[in-house]
Amino acid sequence: MEIIQLGTASIWPAEVSSSFLIDGHILVDCPNGLIKQMKRLDLDILKIDTVLITHFHADHYFDLPLLYLELAFDAAERGTQSCPLTLAGPSGIRAQTETLYRLAYADTAQAVYETIPFRYIDLAEDGRQHRLRYPEHGSGPAGAEDPAEGLAAGGGQIYDLRAYPVIHGATEAWGYTVTCREKTAGFTGDTSFCPGMEEIVRASDLAFVEASYPVHQSVHMGIDKILELQKKYPEKRIIPTHMGREARRAYEEAGGRAPADGTVWRL
């Protein structure tokens, strides 16, 4: 898997808010400013077919309307057919994102919803484990599905998705692991120090863990906890994300190298 850490910051710094692109087509969170960031990094927005939303805070999903505009209208301009867009997220993901789009661009809502075939995974209703296949029917000859090779019948890719409830104040919040070719990447989303967060770290080879502050608080993790986890799980790569300015400084002062926006990770 190739994972681009598109954004590394919490709400306040100049860096883009925490978000990731897996193998060019799976987004983990879609914060305000993400589409422009993808353009700055020269990434193809039309390849996105899946968005995993961790929770309904603006710095995690407010650029969805901008993504839809690209998929609906830029695809038409380039003469490419829009592929289905799968959205996974908290309870009410469908209603919440439809409301967001209508608030953003009421005048194009009908056209967007007629153009993009949406699919929703409501984590509370549809379960926490899903197998995603790309492209859906594969491109090669039909064959046996081989998860060890990350191959679906027909030659497409398989990604096994698992969601974990995490504690982020009163907001329903989820972290994810994504497994392909027996390698697992984890994304905690916004969380306090809680069992779900640690389960994600344990299940992952490479885990992106939020650290908004130098020292953890009731709603967000801190760099102190990142350092603890790195010591407890030395065989894992544990990378801070969603960093505030002071958190970034604290990590560097502790000898860590805080990732910059656009850092590419390979698994």
Ligand SMILES: [Zn+2]
């Ligand atoms: Zn956040």
Ligand SMILES: [Zn+2]
């Ligand atoms: Zn949040």
